[in-house]
Amino acid sequence: MENNDILRRLRFTLSLDDDKMIALFGLGNLKVDRAAVSNWLKRDGDEYFIEMSDKELASFFNGLIVDKRGRQEGREPIAEERLNNNLILKKLKIALSLTSDDIVEAFQLIDKRITTSEIGAFLRNPNHSKYREFNGQYLRNLLNGLQAKYVTKKDR
Missing domain, CATH: 1.10.260 (434 Repressor (Amino-terminal Domain))
Known part of the structure; x- marks a missing residue:
């Protein structure tokens, strides 16, 4: 995306x-x-x-x-030069205080299936043997699911 x-x-x-x-x-x-x-x-x-x-x-x-x-004590946020979908997932998860179950629920709202173990694989260190890439279709589905969760029908 x-x-x-x-x-x-x-x-x-x-x-x-x-x-x-x-x-x-x-x-x-x-x-x-x-x-x-x-x-x-x-x-x-x-x-x-x-x-x-x-x-x-x-x-x-x-x-x-x-x-x-809130701002972390003594630490200024530093913007990464390169973003990938896995990092975007991590940042969304932190910003919106999402748990793995919340992410699963967002996917379910748009009739897509994902497991908490898959989410864990997306959030792992890239050097970890169980790491998986969060491809563009997953990101698109997550954003659609969050939209279904946060936007009421009258706002659409």
């Missing part, structure tokens, strides 16, 4: 307005303006569309974690 698509889906799912998004980037130690956020949220074919980098998306996730969970 493209970083911009992930940002668009999370904005809708979590009902974030421009001011909140700007604040989240700020909490992740990235100063952005309304124009930057607006251009990241545009569709690929739009003339003002700007592709979002991994570091920019990581800053958003770090800000979301700080907003939802």
Whole structure:
């Protein structure tokens, strides 16, 4: 999945307005303006569309974690230069205080099946023998499941 698509889906799912998004980037130690956020949220074919980098998306996730969970004492969040779907899963899990059972439930809401042991494999260290890649389809399904969980029918 493209970083911009992930940002668009999370904005809708979590009902974030421009001011909140700007604040989240700020909490992740990235100063952005309304124009930057607006251009990241545009569709690929739009003339003002700007592709979002991994570091920019990581800053958003770090800000979301700080907003939802609080800032860790003495540690400033550092945005990773490279993101992969497994890291995005970890950041979502932390930010939204999701348990493995919550993730299973999100998949069930969209009639998809996943087990807690599979989730554990996605969250492992990449050097671990039981590590598995959280491919794009899993991420897409997770975001759809979170949308089903957080967005009420009247909001759609």
